[in-house]
Amino acid sequence: MPLFHYTTDRLQPVAETTFGAEGILERQDLQRLLREQIDALGERLLVIAEEFGDWADSARRIDLLCLDTDANLVVVELKRTEGGGHMELQALRYAAMVSTMRFEQLVDTHAKYLNRLAAGPAPDTDAARAAILGFLNWTEVDESQFAQDVRIVLASANFGRELTTAVMWLNERNLDIRCVRLKLYRLNAETVLLDVQQIIPLPEAAEFQTRIDVKKQAERQDRSDRKVLRAQFWEALLVAAKPQCATHAGRAATSDGWLSGSVGRAGFVLNYVVRRDDAQVELWIALGTGKAALNKAAFHGLKAQQAAIEADFGATLEWQELPEGEGCRIRYVLPDGGYHSPAEQWPQIQARMIDAMVRMDRAMRTRVARLAF
Template sequence: MPLYQITNDALLELPSTSFQQESLWERRDLQRLLKVNIQAIDENVMVIAEEFGDWSESGRRIDLLAIDRDANLVVIELKRTDCGGHMELQAIRYAAMVANMTWDHAKSAFQKYLINNQIDADAEAKLCEFLGWSDPNEDDFAQNVRIVLASANFSKEITTSVLWLNDRDLDISCVRLSLHKIDDKLVLSADQIIPLPEAESYQIEVKQKRRQERVSRTENKDRSLFSITYMEKVYAEGFKKSDIAYHTVSLLDEKGLIDDDVFDFLRSDTSCSFRLLKHLEEMTETEKRYSKYRFNREPEIRYGDSGYYIARNWGVNNVQKFIDKIEARFPKICYSSNSNI
């Protein structure tokens, strides 16, 4: 899109140029400048990591990883080329890789980013401030992953693919980056071409409706709070499902109910698709990355000469199985929640 300088007598078209002509590179220049001025391409996001690649299975890295005001993760990919290459496929891979990122993992990545950029701030406090939260709300974090593609231009293959993917409930934006010159000064123009800004609010409403319908069909994004009683006395109350195993094992330990037989019963339990109790050395890198166990603290229970961590991978489809198993084995233990599981 041409830009014009207004004079008293005319509109003077500013000469266009390219990133290649000006010797501007993706990482050295675009990424460096945009990470501290991300509002140029999206005014509602905050960068929390650059060159993010915290996974063992791949050497690929996300140019910029951000969050938006709705606590969604945002994968931002940058290209200086006139076609965009295969950036949409690359970004989809990255979105899939970060889809299960936890609050703790994001907080850790952001703290590292702040330190590397010599920003004196607490990551969790800064995240909560940006999101308008008084306290961390892990259940509302990263419910969706958005993608922003920013390039000098986009091939027809990319725009066609993005339109098709968006129609199937992905959330991908394309921002065209144009360079112009005023005398010896470079001017950057960032124009969102997909979705068109004037149609974006309507498309967002349609997507939100689809997501709400999907959520209501497939899950109750569970806000339930649980309580556990022993011999009709409350042991712990008002905790989330992610802590149900922790409080259960703590109760059994505190009441002296764990002998070798019970320990073997707990150790072999896989109600949540992970072993209920694990040594630190037994955890996979994936389990650590997505905080399936609270491994970054002292062991939560000790038995014999060993310390163990308690699984926290609990969802609406597996927590009831665990409750049924525990209540059957220990009739004096009873669970309740403030909604149906």
């Protein structure tokens, strides 16, 4: 479709141009600018690495390796050419290569990337881990939710018929590939415009789309339903908790599996947690990146008072030092009911959670404030 410059007098067509005609290079210009403003591709992503090629027996490199908000890896391939070449085949190879990446490998990769950008003396894995966890809104690493899928984004000046046919066929077989067209227009001697349009998949191009595999569709629907149910569960819990417990006052419901509240000291968080079939309340100790030893010291300072804490709480707690992790947890699990329980059972489940949170706050708040470590 043509682009027009709108004035009160007329619609003035804006002339198309090309990356080559404008002297815009693929890596030095287009890739650099998209790296700095990756949301131009139409979704929230975190750039993990540029020109990533950390594998044996191959000199191939991913233009931009990213992470999405569902903790999936995203391979972004760029071409300034009109047809897109064979970029879909290239991207498939890259997706297969990174599909086995573990979270700590991701952290190391991101640390090297940040170090290169800042020209620092050495990669800072603690800063990289904190950036990734913050982007995902995670309080701790959840390997079970990390890289469940690898998605592909192809961005090009245009796409040939062979490429688009291949992409639609692959999407039919449950791959997740998007084609984003980057079209240049010259408005005047000083101004060049970039039009970014997703062309595959298009909702209005249903005749070109094929049926999604039933199992995959059910899994995606389940994830969506899970988020909706959790948000509704938290909304009801916050209303019920307001007159009884101020720990989570001012918090808004989210679709996450946890809801954090203050215990009055930085680095110590009281969490409600709800899962499909059970729930818990916990004190989460996380004093900051690179402070695992302090977390353990604080944990042992409280564990030395275990008998008194459990007496005040009124039940036995689970004391999880989590030696391999940055943080520590003290929790109480409430079985027999989670967000997947019938909605008419939610008030009873939430009442038990609120009661447990009141007791957890009472047992922990003063002791946390007095901790010396």
